[in-house]
Amino acid sequence: MTKAADIMHPGAQWVPENETVLRAAQLMRELGVGALPVSDANERLCGIVTDRDIVIGCIAESADPSGTPVGALTKGTPRWIPADADVRDVLREMEEHKIRRLPVIDQNKRLVGMISEADLAHHLSDDLLGEFVEKVYAQ
Template identity: 80%
Template sequence: MTKAADIMHPGAQWIPAHETLDRAAQLMRELDVGALPIADENERLCGILTDRDIVVGCVAVGKDPSRARAGDLAKGTPRWIPADADVSDVLREMEQHKIRRLPVIDKDKRLVGMISEADLAHHLSDDQIAEFVEKVYAQS
């Protein structure tokens, strides 16, 4: 049985909610990722920040990314999956919430990885990928 830990990209890194968006963009470049989980002061997941969020939610509206904070763009209820969850649970979570990236946590609630569409593509069958794409990208 394939688990979330088997398909995740290990070594994901948080960005504190108080960190500036320019620092978030630098960290994304250093890590070669397009998204970072946002952690509150208690190191709990409070959102996901994407490169697109920075552009659309900050730069495009004339805000200064050296003054705007990652937590300012954290919206909605954060989603995550336990590392020992079955891949069917991963797919269900991503499909139900129409999300493309899913943080993976261990039993101590620590971030241990991230699952993206690319991770799914490397580990799932063509039929599973087709179903995922249909559900996540279908118009509501």
């Protein structure tokens, strides 16, 4: 049985909620990613910030990226999956919430990886991938 840990991109890094949007954007550039999990003061997942969030929620609003905390851009309850979850649970979570990136958390509630659409494309059968795309992108 394939687990979330088997398909995730390991070594994901998060950004503290009080870090600036500018630093988050720099970190995305350095890591070559389009999203970063956001942690609270206790290093617990409290959100996710995407490159789109930065553009729409900060730049387009004429906010100062060097003075805006990343936490100001996070919305709602972040979704995540345990590292030992079955891949079908991963798909269900992403499909139900129409999300394209999913943090993977260990038993101590610490970030251990991220699952993206690219990870799914590399590890799923064409049939499962097709079902995922249809459910996530369906209007």
